[in-house]
């Protein structure tokens with residue numbers, strides 16, 4: 423079943439056509455990769471998917487609990503719809519602890535309002551307990567529990583990326599969008615992350631969409647790959663299909679990559 427349908431989607435910035443006439447469907451419970459050279463339009467596409475940008479034309483439709491289409495997409499509403507994301511440039515609260523950074527992701531799940539918090543009503547304590555349990559579970563999954571009281575800024579780059587993913591998962595999403603999750607990671611960290619993404623996808627029954635330049639991660643993880651170049655969709659298919667696509671080889675991967683793959 424298609425969870426996200428993108429129809430004739432375009433985004434212009436003045437004269438720059440960042441995304442042009444994209445038509446794709448994202449299947450539920452699959453890992454979908456968006457790849458392409460620098461400037462191909464991948465991040466712009468994510469920003470359209472999460473309501474940061476409004477399309478110049480075309481439409482995005484999420485088939486979640488309710489049908490949600492482009493004109494209702496707003497960044498602050500995405501978590502409520504069941505869509506969470508991470509960013510290419512890590513956006514943690516650097517002075518806050520690892521635990522509190524992940525806890526923030528949970529806040530949109532809190533069912534009690536401000537009054538129960540102020541009055542310390544039972545619903546407040548119940549909510550706090552559930553939040554603590556969820557954050558603890560996620561930190562253990564990401565092997566970060568020992569670092570829960572560290573300030574985020576003191577963690578390695580790889581660990582900061584994991585905190586960001588854990589924070590996105592704390593919102594209990596159905597769709598997880600990862601913008602270059604392995605950027606800045608060494609090969610061991612990338613390998614660990616590759617396994618983790620697969621694991622959390624299965625465990626939390628997620629639909630994952632990721633942008634990534636690291637081809638080892640993309641080729642191992644993705645069920646389907648869409649290749650962008652100059653804002654256009656130039657190819658789509660399984661990792662094997664995409665690797666052997668002439669247009670992709672020319673535009674992006676290069677002959678060397680195919681030899682390694």
Ligand SMILES: Nc1ncnc2c1ncn2[C@@H]1O[C@H](COP(=O)(O)OP(=O)(O)OP(=O)(O)O)[C@@H](O)[C@H]1O
Nearest residue numbers: 435438439440458459460461462463464465466467
């Ligand atoms: N806010 C903006 N204003 C003007 N131009 C923009 C804006 N955002 C992106 N662009 C332009 O749109 C094109 C696509 O950029 P985008 O960042 O989406 O590419 P990308 O595939 O994510 O690249 P990278 O892999 O380097 O992150 C580029 O030419 C970029 O300069």
